[in-house]
Amino acid sequence: MKEVHVAVGVVRQGDRILIARRPDDAHQGGLLEFPGGKVEPEERVQQALVRELDEEVGLRIDPRNLRPVIGIRHDYGDKRVFLDVWETDRFEGEPHGREGQPVQWLAVDALHDDDFPAANRPIIRALRLPHxxxxxxxxxxxxxxxxxxxxxxxxxxxxxxxxxxxxxxxxxxxxxxxxxxxxxxxxxxxxxxxxxxxxxxxxxxxxxxxxxxxxxxxxxxxxxxxxxxxxxxxxxxxxxxxxxxxxxxxxxxxxxxxxxxxxxxxxxxxxxxxxxxxxxxxxxxxxxxxxxxxxxxxxxxxxxxxxxxxxxxxxx
Ligand SMILES: Nc1nc2c([nH]c(=O)n2[C@@H]2O[C@H](COP(=O)(O)OP(=O)(O)OP(=O)(O)O)[C@@H](O)[C@H]2O)c(=O)[nH]1
Ligand SMILES: [Mg+2]
The missing domain is CATH 3.20.20.70 (Aldolase class I)
Structure with missing residues (x-):
């Protein structure tokens, strides 16, 4: 099974993080997620994230303000993903679900493993840890x-x-x-x-x-x-x-x-x-x-x- 490269965005405002809800009919549907999506062929991961954050939640970001968080490989059985996770606290625009999905700002401590796809567990760990x-x-x-x-x-x-x-x-x-x-x-x-x-x-x-x-x-x-x-x-x-x-x-x-x-x-x-x-x-x-x-x-x-x-x- 081919691995899907996914650009995942951790957008921070103070100690809160922008979280969306995946549509019920999507892969891992109904669960919470960090906004993001598939990296297209010929696209760099940072470019893909800039595009996805605009398309999904209406935010404009400069790729130079993205910092690496973690990279996670996970096999869901029906799909293999590589979550390439980047963060920023600099953005323009007011976030809103452009694809009809609910979005909210949640404190790091309010992110619970069971609300997210299984591959997200290490991302949540990483966000709770200092450098x-x-x-x-x-x-x-x-x-x-x-x-x-x-x-x-x-x-x-x-x-x-x-x-x-x-x-x-x-x-x-x-x-x-x-x-x-x-x-x-x-x-x-x-x-x-x-x-x-x-x-x-x-x-x-x-x-x-x-x-x-x-x-x-x-x-x-x-x-x-x-x-x-x-x-x-x-x-x-x-x-x-x-x-x-x-x-x-x-x-x-x-x-x-x-x-x-x-x-x-x-x-x-x-x-x-x-x-x-x-x-x-x-x-x-x-x-x-x-x-x-x-x-x-x-x-x-x-x-x-x-x-x-x-x-x-x-x-x-
Ligand atoms: N965006 C996002 N995707 C995640 C997360 N965790 C996780 O396992 N995934 C998986 O990554 C894969 C690709 O993400 P996606 O469905 O957002 O891709 P996309 O925006 O390009 O969607 P599309 O297929 O509707 O065009 C999905 O299989 C999804 O289940 C997460 O926190 N955020
Ligand atoms: Mg997406």
Whole structure:
């Protein structure tokens, strides 16, 4: 079955997104959708989206203001699609359903998987995630010193999500520090991810769990409720597929470049990263030897953004 290349538009106004309803008689009819449609032969995806947004919802946009969000391949059984998703917050016109379809502005938190076609799940995940995913990593520190140091850096960086990774601590010491960090993060609307065993969440009600690959590989089902956030560390293609099977909300993939935190790991480089990210069906953070300056580069390579243990923290 031939794959249909679909240009999909995320049009933002503040923290709300333009959503339409698919006609009852269309493929995946009656469900909500992001406006968009098929890329015609000889057309670039950005051009196709400019055309579709005009035809479907009466908006005029400049293709130079489109930014990549994610690319998702999905097989519906009766149809194979490649959803090529781009976003913009700059447009002219007042949106209205030019094909008679209802349109509305919805907050990201009001987008529910079941209201959309199945292929949209990773798009909704991507829209809830930032472009930076900081990972703590000050080997050797523990107790109050580690908590103070981490809080100081988080205060400077102000991320919306972060991963507390400290594999050198005992389980008790980790839980103790994580509990203190959670209080601090919750007061500042930072979503704290724990690292390691999913059972940690029973002691510390953090936003979610990030599984190292050696933990993820032993699991066969998603280890937490859908309200929590599941991240998985991946390094190669079959690991990405397993993470998707577990229902991961995102993965990290790397190392992209050489990194001081894992000196023995062989970097995959951007070309290979791009290839793997294109096949992934979950948002992918580029990891390893990268800094905040690499966010744009990473997004062009199909990444959600950049995850980092070292570089940017040391500047805070
Ligand atoms: N526009 C859009 N299409 C989506 C989304 N999610 C999703 O699976 N699709 C699938 O992408 C395919 C093509 O989209 P479309 O039906 O909008 O194509 P189109 O505007 O060119 O429509 P047409 O065939 O009536 O000319 C459909 O099979 C649809 O089910 C989404 O969020 N937005
Ligand atoms: Mg359409």
């Amino acid at each position: 930076q995913y900081p990972i703590t990593g000050d080997a050797g520190m523990d107790g109050a010193a580690l908590v103070d140091h981490t809080c100081r850096r988080l205060a400077a960086l102000r991320p919306s999500i972060c991963l507390f990774r400290a594999p050198w601590l005992s389980r008790d010491a980790y839980l103790d520090a994580a509990g203190q960090l959670l209080d601090w993060c919750s007061a500042r609307s930072i979503r704290l991810m724990l690292h390691g065993d999913p059972a940690l969440l029973a002691s510390i009600p953090a936003a979610g769990i990030h599984l190292p690959w050696h933990v993820a590989r032993r699991l066969d089902t998603r280890p937490l409720a859908s309200s929590g956030v599941l991240g998985v560390s991946c390094h190669q293609e079959d690991e990405l597929a397993h993470a998707a099977h577990l229902g991961a909300d995102f993965v990290t993939l790397g190392p992209v470049a050489e990194t001081a935190s894992h000196p023995d790991a062989v970097p995959m480089g951007w070309p290979r990263f791009t290839e793997l990210a294109a096949r992934a069906t979950v948002p992918v953070y580029a990891l390893g030897g990268l800094s905040l300056e690499d966010v744009e580069r990473a997004r062009e390579a199909g990444a959600q953004g950049v995850a980092g243990i070292g570089t940017w923290w040391s500047n805070c």
